[in-house]
Amino acid sequence: MIYKGTRGEKSITSSEAIIKGIAEDGGLYVPNEFPKIDIPFSNLINYDYKQLCVYILKKYLTDFTEEEIKYCVYNAYDNKFIKDEIAPLVKVGEEFFLELYHGPTLAFKDMALSILPYLLKTACRKLGIQDEIVILTATSGDTGKAALQGFANVEGTKIIVFFPEEGVSSIQKAQMITQQGENTHVVGIYGNFDDAQRAVKEIFNDKEFNNILKDKKYMFSSANSINIGRLLPQVVYYIYSYLFMLKQEEIREGESINVVVPTGNFGNILAAYYAKKMGLPINKLICASNENNVLCDFFNEGIYNKNREFKVTSSPSMDILISSNLERLLYHISGEDESIVRDLMRKLNNEGKYVINENMKNELKDFYSGFASDKETYKIIKDVFEYDKYLMDTHTAVAYKVYRDYKNVMKDNKKTIIASTASPFKFPRDVCKALGIDNNDLDDFQLLDKLSSFANVSIPNGISDIQDRKVIHNNLCKKEELKSQIEKFLKV
Numbered sequence: 001m002i003y004k005g006t007r008g009e010k011s012i013t014s015s016e017a018i019i020k021g022i023a024e025d026g027g028l029y030v031p032n033e034f035p036k037i038d039i040p041f042s043n044l045i046n047y048d049y050k051q052l053c054v055y056i057l058k059k060y061l062t063d064f065t066e067e068e069i070k071y072c073v074y075n076a077y078d079n080k081f082i083k084d085e086i087a088p089l090v091k092v093g094e095e096f097f098l099e100l101y102h103g104p105t106l107a108f109k110d111m112a113l114s115i116l117p118y119l120l121k122t123a124c125r126k127l128g129i130q131d132e133i134v135i136l137t138a139t140s141g142d143t144g145k146a147a148l149q150g151f152a153n154v155e156g157t158k159i160i161v162f163f164p165e166e167g168v169s170s171i172q173k174a175q176m177i178t179q180q181g182e183n184t185h186v187v188g189i190y191g192n193f194d195d196a197q198r199a200v201k202e203i204f205n206d207k208e209f210n211n212i213l214k215d216k217k218y219m220f221s222s223a224n225s226i227n228i229g230r231l232l233p234q235v236v237y238y239i240y241s242y243l244f245m246l247k248q249e250e251i252r253e254g255e256s257i258n259v260v261v262p263t264g265n266f267g268n269i270l271a272a273y274y275a276k277k278m279g280l281p282i283n284k285l286i287c288a289s290n291e292n293n294v295l296c297d298f299f300n301e302g303i304y305n306k307n308r309e310f311k312v313t314s315s316p317s318m319d320i321l322i323s324s325n326l327e328r329l330l331y332h333i334s335g336e337d338e339s340i341v342r343d344l345m346r347k348l349n350n351e352g353k354y355v356i357n358e359n360m361k362n363e364l365k366d367f368y369s370g371f372a373s374d375k376e377t378y379k380i381i382k383d384v385f386e387y388d389k390y391l392m393d394t395h396t397a398v399a400y401k402v403y404r405d406y407k408n409v410m411k412d413n414k415k416t417i418i419a420s421t422a423s424p425f426k427f428p429r430d431v432c433k434a435l436g437i438d439n440n441d442l443d444d445f446q447l448l449d450k451l452s453s454f455a456n457v458s459i460p461n462g463i464s465d466i467q468d469r470k471v472i473h474n475n476l477c478k479k480e481e482l483k484s485q486i487e488k489f490l491k492v
């Protein structure tokens with residue numbers, strides 16, 4: 001297996017792709033083929049999460065030994081996940097919620113960011129890299145904490161996280177600014193997530209700055225979902241949940257299911273697309289957006305247009321107008337034509353807009369897309385809680401709302417998995433508001449208790465003591481000042 005850049009950069013091994021994060025020409029690394037699931041499902045149902053993960057990763061990381069992959073997998077998915085299944089599938093009414101938030105930071109980002117540091121360290125060891133790896137990350141809230149948690153105190157690495165000061169929930173912010181570890185640095189920026197992501201990408205592409213750091217024995221890498229090392233571990237839970245349904249006899253072998261994903265940067269749903277390409281019987285990939293519905297328009301019209309108002313919603317981890325991983329999908333559906341991708345990305349950069357050709361549009365038939373407003377999001381949280389006593393967060397609610405619309409319109413009764421991407425306790429203000437709990441004079445930390453007693457669910461460990469933790473990072477900068485923040489922290 002080799003990895004190619006979506007904009008034409010030459011092929012490299014998986015270790016190199018994981019270390020580099022992003023290609024020098026700005027492209028993203030993609031596998032040159034989709035390996036097939038080649039063990040019968042009836043045998044695979046006996047694999048636990050870790051065994052399945054080893055099996056899948058072996059197909060993609062062909063330059064790693066089996067021992068190396070096991071080392072990464074078994075260190076990542078240990079008891080920092082509070083459920084033995086790692087990614088439990090919970091049946092609520094007719095639907096199946098794939099709860100991806102039982103890791104240390106209570107969002108699905110843990111699924112990949114618990115393993116990425118191990119993959120990266122192993123890759124460096126394999127290639128004899130001595131430089132210190134500096135992880136640069138822009139976050140819409142959840143990636144930041146999950147990456148900090150994953151990389152804190154990992155020898156040979158430093159991590160710098162930039163988050164939109166006004167664009168994350170108080171709990172998300174508190175999680176990040178209380179992060180311990182000498183090698184961590186957290187900075188709020190004035191601007192939104194797209195500003196942060198763009199500024200970070202510019203730094204990756206700044207040759208001069210990279211050379212200066214190279215002389216000081218530093219090397220940048222990314223923990224954002226542009227890193228292939230983050231995407232691949234996410235393929236596993238879709239296959240795992242299908243096998244679980246098979247085992248529970250909810251489906252028959254070969255029966256196809258739908259997958260619904262609340263989408264921001266297009267990483268999570270792209271992993272489901274990869275699972276489908278590997279042979280998992282997925283009928284529709286349902287892409288759910290919030291009011292920043294740029295992807296929804298793309299799937300319905302074949303036009304990507306980010307020239308629109310940026311909205312701050314109750315699902316902040318999806319408040320994104322430039323979904324980076326879509327570039328990988330464009331590559332796959334263009335027949336791996338890097339000149340088409342280059343052209344579209346140039347247009348996105350210059351005009352904020354591009355239109356795909358008819359052939360590519362035809363390839364989008366695997367997808368369905370819709371969006372939910374904040375009002376609809378609140379309503380669905382309340383309805384499901386009242387009717388099924390199941391509490392979900394705002395992101396998951398967006399997905400569920402879009403799924404209900406899909407079911408109404410398409411009259412499709414196939415079994416469906418809804419990716420549940422965060423604990424409701426990560427967004428207590430919005431969840432309380434949805435449930436009609438009076439919350440005006442309480443802060444987010446007080447709301448945790450209120451929500452816990454109202455819903456009769458205990459506050460998850462990862463945040464139960466958050467208010468008492470010491471603030472360690474209080475840096476704030478403009479989007480033009482990222483470089484000086486990096487220089488200051490690295491002392492270059």
Ligand SMILES: *Cc1c(COP(=O)(O)O)cnc(C)c1O
Binds near residue numbers: 318421
């Ligand atoms: C990151 C995130 C998303 C969006 O996932 P993408 O892979 O960026 O599409 C959705 N929900 C939550 C809670 C998240 O943290």
